[in-house]
Amino acid sequence: MRISAFLLFLCGTIAVTSCQKNNDVDNGVNYAVTVNYPATYNAVAAAEVTVVLKNLTTNQQTALVTNAAGTANFEGLTPGNYSITVSKELSTTAAEALTGVAQEVFLNATEPQVQIIAEGSKTITLTGSAIGGWVIKEFYYSGAPNSFYFYDAFIEIYNNSTDTLYADGLLIGNTKASSSSTTAVYGFIAEGRDDVYLATILRIPGSGKEHPVAPGKSIVIATDAINHKDDPNGNANSPVNLGQGIADFEVFFYVNPNTPDTDNPDVPNVDILHSYSTTLFDYLPGVFGSGLVIFEHSDAASLPKFTEPNTTSSSLYAQVPKASIIDGVDAVANSNIRTEQKRLPIGIDAGMNTVGSTYTGTSLRRKVKQEINGRKILQDTNNSSNDFEVANTPTPKGW
Template sequence: MKIKLLPVYLTIAVMALLQSCSKEDDTYSDKQTNIALTLVNPEDLSGVSFSDLSISFKELNTGKVTQSTSFVNNKLTITLSEGSYEIAVDGKIRYAADGSTAEASVSGYNKSVVITGQTAAVSLNLFLKTTQSDFIIEEVFFTGTKTPEGKQYWGDKYFKIYNNTDKVLYADGLMIAQSEFMTTDKQAYTPNIMAQSFAASNIAIVPGKGTTYPIAPGEFFIIAEDAINHKEYNSASIDMRTAAFEFYTEDADDVDNPAVPNMENLFSSMVIHNRGFKSFVIARLPITKDAFLANNTYDYEYNLVIGGESYPMGESVYSIPNTWIIDAVNLSVQSEFQWIVTAPTLDMGWTYCGKVDADQSRYGKSVRRKVLSSASNGKKILKDTNNSTLDFSPEVKPSLMN
């Protein structure tokens, strides 16, 4: 789609005594703060009651974790030392739905809440967690590698998609999309559709007729940028010839391995951002490709401010309804993060490779989902709380390098 010149993450509500953490005072003493925490119900729910609620407060300077389950309805009082805290809540919820009662899991998260003074009031938004019944993103190797001579090498990035369920899943028709927006650049996009849809800059689809590519429980498949033996060109890279699929663009200077099926480019060609400014989702397409292209365009506008001057901008891309999305991971850079670019119901956190922009130490590192448990048959269960900050290990060695 062409750019045209023309003439957002629902933030977790935190009240009272919040400060910027960019210049945090590391001299917090043993002073105690009495905290009144209120959990805010997910939107549009009535007749709400909670059970099995648990909360953890992790002090970011010391690493000390304080846990509690002492909720009365959706309120908790607790005394903590002054400091900067990561707060995470998990539990179950009952609510009225169509004349009956429905049950679901909920979670809430705030990466940094600064607490000082004798008392503090904090509120935390809760979001419904979807039940996992399809693939999840196990790993994203987006940084690429460097040659022994220190030059940036292209083409060896990959996605690792895992069957975290107890049934056979089919990769056929699975969509993978890269975000249009960047986690390092927050703009007031109009209209803001993030609560309903994911704006995509690239979308590719696994080929197949529906049952062509079965993936057993506990198994994975790789989508490679280029499914070749990269070690022939860079000894620090990876042999990707065993990938299940590869991205390929016919009208570009791209490498094609005819032994590996190509992903179908639904919208634009997949060019994986190697600094981690963008986010990714996988989704199921419940309509035809032609119907998607006809009915899911997204035209947005915003004002680009440079040097105090405002320039009206806009673009037309495609969006994927959140109800189609089965997993998401937000990526960013520690020093540059501004917002997540998915609805928090899909992912309320983010992960990274690189602590500063263009971090030279990021090469040869990936983000990998944590293992929650392992079954007696060797099948591992991966952590999936819809919070990439908690679910993923940042800056780790890519699994295909092991």
């Protein structure tokens, strides 16, 4: 009895040791991979995602799909080094629910080498190309109330995407200013052209990664980067402060040295690639409004330039192909303006919007569609009649 108990103990010790080894070899180890969506998405756990584990010694692959908690539970893995590859394609509908932007996106993540020698787990976060992009958030052009002061104009461009975007090289253009005339037609639109013809082209400076803009953040480009309300060069009726910390860039209009502009040394200047006039005092988007676009082009300074059809004006407008346009808003003089008088083709902005009249101190601002994790997603149906509203007080860098 004593002996057999000892033998049993001895045997048991050996058995446990060898049994453990056998278990490893026969049944392998269990390992859980949990997949999360990017932090800007409206959900954490990524369900129905394919997770592929590849044994780096044998090249054997095992694929599993994550459950509702975003976890793929692998069982019986041979201990060793593995790569983990995760991928997920989101339909426009799925992407809209998760990001507010209806755009197909392919997400993935890779861990090139993970040691799996015992039961364990790992959380992986998917990444993908930015979904959504730049949109024009706000356009203030009407001028300060009870004044003839319009140097407080600004343009605000918003990162409506899920990832950091770089503003370096982004191009901004205005068409010929809008008119309050309800009889004059606009030559380019009357001819049914799809492209955009710009009176002014501005470019954000930078070599590629100098001006990062986080999701839900924006840049403000001011005609003059000063606090217009209380600067001696400003106007007490102006509703906006566009000084340092609010304006990211300003337009220092040095097109004609005989009409010198002011230059705030603390706020960098945009590049001026084209102006239809060299006798202006400054960048003037027009107190009646104008078509405003943002676009990308590798050589915007060399875009072909044309005069307006069926006019005698010698002003030159740079032709930007429709495909280069990122976003546009057609700001018109008043609510009586008709489609023939629009400045942007309907392929860029199917509608138009207005602050009603000049020197109102009000701006056009894009509507907020929804909010995800504190980030506002702005509405962009390419129809400013629906997408924009009048802000009674302009709100650079805010709402």
